[in-house]
Amino acid sequence: xxxxxxxxxxxxxxxxxxxxxxxxxxxxxxxxxxxxxxxxxxxxxxxxxxxxxxxxxxxxxxxxxxxxxxxxxxxxxxxxxxxxxxxxxxxxxxxxxxxxxxxxxxxxxxxxxxxxxxxxxxxxxxxxxxxxxxxxxxxxxxxxxxxxxxxxxxxxxxxxxxxxxxxxxxxxxxxxxxxxxxxxxxxxxxxxxxxxxxxxxxxxxxxxxxxxxxxxxxxxx
Numbered sequence: 001x002x003x004x005x006x007x008x009x010x011x012x013x014x015x016x017x018x019x020x021x022x023x024x025x026x027x028x029x030x031x032x033x034x035x036x037x038x039x040x041x042x043x044x045x046x047x048x049x050x051x052x053x054x055x056x057x058x059x060x061x062x063x064x065x066x067x068x069x070x071x072x073x074x075x076x077x078x079x080x081x082x083x084x085x086x087x088x089x090x091x092x093x094x095x096x097x098x099x100x101x102x103x104x105x106x107x108x109x110x111x112x113x114x115x116x117x118x119x120x121x122x123x124x125x126x127x128x129x130x131x132x133x134x135x136x137x138x139x140x141x142x143x144x145x146x147x148x149x150x151x152x153x154x155x156x157x158x159x160x161x162x163x164x165x166x167x168x169x170x171x172x173x174x175x176x177x178x179x180x181x182x183x184x185x186x187x188x189x190x191x192x193x194x195x196x197x198x199x200x201x202x203x204x205x206x207x208x209x210x211x212x213x214x215x216x217x218x219x220x221x
Contacts, residue, residue: 020061026054027186034190037153037160038197040098040204045082048150049075069132070143077147081154100201103157111148111159118144138174142167158205161198164190 033047052074059068085098103111119140126136133139149163168191175184 020058022054022058022061026051026058029054031186031189031193034164034193034197038193038200040100042082042085042098044153045078045085048081049078052078070139070146073143073147074150077150077154081150084154098156099204100156100158101205103152103155103159107155107157108159111152111163115144115148115163118147135174135177138170141170142174145170158198158201161194161201164194165198168194 029047030051033044033051036044036047052071055071055074056068059071119137122143123137123140126133126140130136145163145167149160149167152160152163168187171190172184172187175187
């Protein structure tokens, strides 16, 4: 039996739902990645990469092509996020971790506009090609929302957590209705971690702001 075949076998049944290994393992690694992101650890990106690779098998077994596409995008953005956080130009906190901050209004506008336009474009694509997704608009919303969240995370923006909250609102019911019960349960746990992470990044952004002002004041005219 290949690794792909094993991932798509049933691990156990809970509340009438068949839990696949790919769904269970991939989302468990995703939880670890989110916890590492809350701690601002560079290892959040390899964990997100691995989670994406495993969840490709889960969504493929559920015949959710949109979900497969989303995970392929997660894999690509995880590589980009790793490069962003290891870049010498990335601002650091006093403990050496990545500094976090609130987005500027311009950055928020780009994120909101990009998410809206992206959701409309992807939703229209899924609607025109029904084989890609049986539930095109929620799937498109999660697809683009996940991308927006990861981009905000890579830039150290507190809005990353707000984006995940909005994804969770749709992700929980969609996962359960798609037969991916473990994904649905994990989204619920995500919600708790997101609220915790939001509070932590929010407080740390207050520490970053004085550092940014000091750096600007000390810069040569």
